Amino acid sequence: MKRGRRIVTEQQQLLTFTRRAMVLGGAQIGIGAILAARMGWLSIAENERYRLMAEDNRVQLILIPPRRGWIIDRNGQPIAINRTDFRVDIIPDQLKDEERVLAELARLLALPEEEVDRIREDLKDAAGFRPVQVAEKIDYEHFAAVSVRQSELPGVAPARGYTRYYPAGAAVGHLVGYVGAASAKDYEKNRDPLLIAPGFKIGKEGLEKVMEPVLRGKPGARRSEVTARGKLVRDLDTRSDVAGGTLRLSIDAGLQTYASRRIGTNSGSVVVVDCHTGDLLCMASMPSYDPNSFSDGISHSEYAMLNANDHLPLLNKTLQGLYPPGSTVKPAVALALLRAGQRPEESVVCTGAYRLGNRLFHCHKRGGHGHVDMRRAIHQSCDVFFYHYSQTIGIDAIATMMRQLGLGEEFPLPVASQRYGTVPDTAWKQRRYKTGWNTYDTVNATIGQGYMLSNPLQLAIMSARIASGRALMPRLLARSPLKGGEALDVDPEHLAFIRSAMSDVVNGPGTAGRSRLPIANVQMAGKTGTAQVRNITAAERARGGKFGGEGVPWKYRDHALFIGFAPVENPRYAAAVVIEHGIGGSAVAAPIARDVMTYLYDPAKALATLEKMEEGWGGDIETRMAREAAEWANREKPAPAAPPAPAPASAASNAAAPAPAANNGAAAPAADAVGNEPVETD
Amino acid sequence: MRDPLVPAPLAMLPWRLIATVIAIGGFGLVVLYSAAGGSLKPWALSQGIRFCAFLFGAILLSRVREDQIKAAAFPAYAIIVAALVIVEIFGFVGGGSQRWLDLGFIRLQPSELMKPAIVLVLARFYDLLPAGEIRRFSAIWPAAALIGVPFALVLVQPDLGTATMILAGGVVVTFLAGLPLRLYIGAGAAFLAALPIIFFSLHEYQRNRVLIFLDPESDPLGTGYHISQSKIAIGSGGIFGKGFLNGTQSHLDYLPEGHTDFVFATMAEEWGLAGGLFIIVAFLLVVNWGVRVALRARSRFGRLAAGGLSMTIFFYVAINLSMVMGLAPVVGIPLPLVSFGGSAVMTVMLCLGLLMAIDRAEKAGR
Incomplete structure (x- = not known):
């Protein structure tokens, strides 16, 4: 306060107070208006986007992998077809008492120790409702053994799947190539959730790989309402899959x-x-x-x-x-x-x-x-x-x-x-x-x-x-x-x-x-x-x-x-x-x-x-x-x-x-x- | 003008304000009922009881005379500072920071009580200070000390949100008291300059919150999750909302803290922009009433206290709404009268009770 000090009287102080209180009151209304405008922006201008995001949150798609298209020869003879097989998955959200269930599955399906470890690893990364594969291509006896015990194995889901089958075996190996589970690299390139669906296979070599777009088909989906923790609330609807197209070759x-x-x-x-x-x-x-x-x-x-x-x-x-x-x-x-x-x-x-x-x-x-x-x-x-x-x-x-x-x-x-x-x-x-x-x-x-x-x-x-x-x-x-x-x-x-x-x-x-x-x-x-x-x-x-x-x-x-x-x-x-x-x-x-x-x-x-x-x-x-x-x-x-x-x-x-x-x-x-x-x- | 059938004490109450407060609180209970999935338990019922009790307490408080409040300002302040120290020493560890004092029958959060207390003690201080002293250094340093001690104690808890509110409440009183304007301009400039230093001295989680606030999509599943989900809830509500009990973000647990800090998002999802504007306007009415009480008040203490208290309520609302709408970092400030929890209701009712007491003193003296 080096300048000549202004002597402030009570009257002046009251005036200052009134002025400053009015300023604060105005500021309150101004900030209130900003908040209201912000809310209007979110709920009107961006409503569409946020509604989609909320819907995205609420509804989870569980993919039904499409059946792969057949490869047939010039006369209609099958070269690559799908065979029904049996598989067992675990729905992580419904799984209770993981160790007991895994031990029981290992016993029923005669799973080797390394497979059990693999399942344990997968379960650690898995969230909620996305199935984790336990075993595929199991025979009917094993499938039935798990099925009859399903009530004591909460979260275990025996299901029917498809495997690719080539009747001619090695004779068509180089011609058609083969299928296999998508690699981590495939998934990085194309973040299609279908690629990580259990049991889903993509073409890895030969025609299976080159003609993948024709053969793959379109996945079906079950739409379900789920909570943030992945708990299923109810199923909304199901769209069935569209099987891949049949590929007819010039080959005899x-x-x-x-x-x-x-x-x-x-x-x-x-x-x-x-x-x-x-x-x-x-x-x-x-x-x-x-x-x-x-x-x-x-x-x-x-x-x-x-x-x-x-x-x-x-x-x-x-x-x-x-x-x-x-x-x-x-x-x-x-x-x-x-x-x-x-x-x-x-x-x-x-x-x-x-x-x-x-x-x-x-x-x-x-x-x-x-x-x-x-x-x-x-x-x-x-x-x-x-x-x-x-x-x-x-x-x-x-x-x-x-x-x-x-x-x-x-x-x-x-x-x-x-x-x-x-x-x-x-x-x-x-x-x-x-x-x-x-x-x-x-x-x-x-x-x-x-x-x-x-x-x-x-x-x-x-x-x-x-x-x-x-x-x-x-x-x-x-x-x-x-x-x-x-x-x-x-x-x-x-x-x-x-x-x-x-x-x-x-x-x-x-x-x-x-x-x-x-x-x-x-x-x-x-x-x-x-x-x-x-x-x-x-x-x-x-x-x-x-x-x-x-x-x-x-x-x-x-x-x-x-x-x-x-x-x-x-x-x-x-x-x-x-x-x-x-x-x-x-x-x-x-x-x-x-x-x-x-x-x-x-x-x-x-x-x-x-x-x-x-x-x-x-x-x-x-x-x-x-x-x-x-x-x-x-x-x-x-x-x-x-x-x-x-x-x-x-x-x-x-x-x-x-x-x-x-x-x-x-x-x-x-x-x-x-x-x-x-x-x-x- | 008085109706002879209504007893004087009741007629003296600001009924329009009380109606507004009840409207906000009532609406809050409806939202809590929905947040619990259409159930009075566990939140709506207990919050309703608490609301009524504290409202009753506020009305009782309005009967206290202004000079009694004035006399209690310093002792109350001293007690709360002591409590803050005790919290720091024996504090109950909750939520990563020490904030509670367990008195056996109630978990007391002394930092909450400090919000009105800092306003009262500064109002009292400037009330005591002769008008001629206001532009002297002796008008500044005691105020700085009175603000600085609780601010520092709360900051180390650490509770940045509450500390900021104590600081803001105190500074508002010094501003109203008439300290030279250039102090605020200078301090504002200094603050801006010091921002980087402040930023790097923050706790890791606080710094993250600031960073995530600046870019919530950078971490949609981590710390940015709160802000993202809150904006989704508010934005998806549209103009009139999805309807009572129809919010998906809150009912399916996507919105974290949907009954406490982010209760506004829960509300907005079901009631839309209309519900949001109702809350904003209602709070502006309450705060504006407080400012008018301040302008009307006769004593310097009453003016400063009323101005500071109404700003305290305003800060509560403004910080919470900015936070849930992604305009401010997540600092853990609830929406008073609506969020589940006792502390904020207590503080706001305390502020309202004191405001009503000052209002009554003004009316009685007229």
Whole structure:
């Protein structure tokens, strides 16, 4: 109070008081008005929003998972269906005396200790009314045992559910994939409460995954009024679920199963295409997993077994296996030669080897084929003929034709992933390795080795396009619109010549004479291929003997391939068979194609052949897989460590030219190092 | 003007005010009846009895003469400060803070009684202070001490809401007493500047409440739950509400404390904006009556006390409503006369009784 102090009288004080009291009174009314306005804002302007939130609080949806749509084949045969099963859940809110109930359930259902712990964990996180799964897929006896004691087990809810069932088992494993419970990641991505409903499964692989939107359906819901603590007040109404749509495939279930069985103990793929539409009639890939095991929730041990198998049962070889196509590309190379103006009569003399610069490229036939024209080059699979003439037109013309026939192409299919391989040409090599194209690269490519890689589906499409003369596109869903199918930009006369030469492969003096169809009036045309998976050194060749045959470890044996179509005159079906490390295209792959084609015309005859073979293999797929699983379970120690194998040639040969993109078990050779020549059999 | 049939003491009572208070309390009982799911028990009946008892007490209090109140101001203040100290020492631990004093027959919350007591003691102090002294330092420091001691004691309980109300009630009296205006402007500015420091010296749970108040959706299931659910209850009520006994937020237990601090939300859900405006207007009438008593009062003590007491009632209502409507942090101040619980009714009735006594003194002297 440094300023001159104002002397305040009582009168002034009263005036101050009155003034200030009026101010306070005004402030009260002002604040009152603000509060009233705030309330008006909440209850009028935001009424809609808060009413929804209150409703959201009050009403809880209990989801009824939809029944998954069926997957059926082109004729309506079921491939994936739902089977009723029995399950037991716990409604946490109604649960009383948790420990006693859990102990009782463990006894009744013979639950292992770890499962009881899992349930305890789930119950800890669970709130109120959302069921926690105790057990699913229990048999009727266990279900009944729990049901009759329900009154003494408050909160325990035995119920009927559905499980996915694949009647064909492993035969359709890679084709349809499998279903499983949604992972935490799935739920994070899409916070659909359906994903965490007990017993609800989503597609995890293959068609089940890709076609999830069609197959899933719409969940039903029971609307209930619940308290904040999750206590049920009353049920309001129930909306039933809408089952998922049925998915009709172009696949012929019988053929698919037959082809899978026919692959037998081999590892490989069979693809059959309808030459009129491009429909995929069969996409077999074996060995496979049993999708039923996955839909049950696969055990750790079973998964470890699948993972440890060197035949890669978890890999869909039809779409993800990449293989050097070997001699199966020769018809395509021949078409490129014809387009470039070469006459079919032009010939070379095959002496068994071809010198290019300072290298020697061998023909698969040691002594040579002698005089070889184009027809003979195809049905005898003479390498020297192609070594020689491919030089005249160069790789780019050959690659253009191969691409036109479907090699290197990624097809628009509803599949989880496709590996589409390589059709090398000068531009590709420049891009990938930053070096120029060498003539010996052309030599390798014309016999489907070197950088060339294809998947079995591409080989089947190539076969179908040669057979039909049309740019067919594969179709997997029966009702999806047809794509492609316009005439190929290839002279029909050239195609007719090639088809006739391919017929000679099987029905003439060719390499697959043993694989003629045992059907009257139906002939199959084709082309064999045997693709080596490692380089052969000059020293090895000098020693003689087999380089990719019986005597070497499985993973160094040659791949066996076959493409074909039938009937020769008016092709209806085209097929490709790839058997990993199957040694011989004519010995192993062509007979499989023959039997699969036979099945299309005379199933009984084909099945009779197969059953005899299966006896030798130790039973059908299911029996063999069961035995393998038992052996795995009984093994004394974990899988024996593989003996230190010689490094694959691709790694050992030439560091400057590394092998083409890794190809999952089908090691591709880089046959371009000095002294390492490719060899071609058939 | 007096009706000869009505005895003088009754005729002297402010019947219009009492009717308003009964209307608020009665409406509160209806809400408590609904909050219990349509039952008199456990809240409506006991609250009704308490309400009647305290209203009767207030009317009795209005018979006390002003000079008696004046004489009791300092002793009452001293006793309550002592009680606050005792609470601090032997306090009963409840709700994470020590607030109760268990006297055996009643659980006494001395901080509640301090709300009117601080007003009375300051009114008494400025009444004693000669008019000429009002702009001296000697007009400030005793008041600061009188406010500071109970404020600090309540703050450490910790009970931020009540401490704030004691501070506000006391400051209002000093303001009405005529301390220089620049003190308030300066203090206001200083407070704003010190806000960050205050914020970081708060208890963890208090700081959380402030943070959640600023963004209730950040923690809809934790501390923000109260505010969110309260706003849902109020907002979903609309203009006329969902109807008596039809509130879902309160009946299904989504609204926490629906019968105590958040009783306004319970009410608003069933009675809508209409019910809310009724409560706001009714309380404004009560408070405005108090201000008018202050303006009419003859003695300086009466003026200051009446002004302070009516502001105390106002603070109660304003803080509670701001809190339930998401305009202020959750500080645990009930809505007087409506919320279940004895303390707030007692305090407000005490304030009203004192106001009526001052009113009577004014009328008697006229």
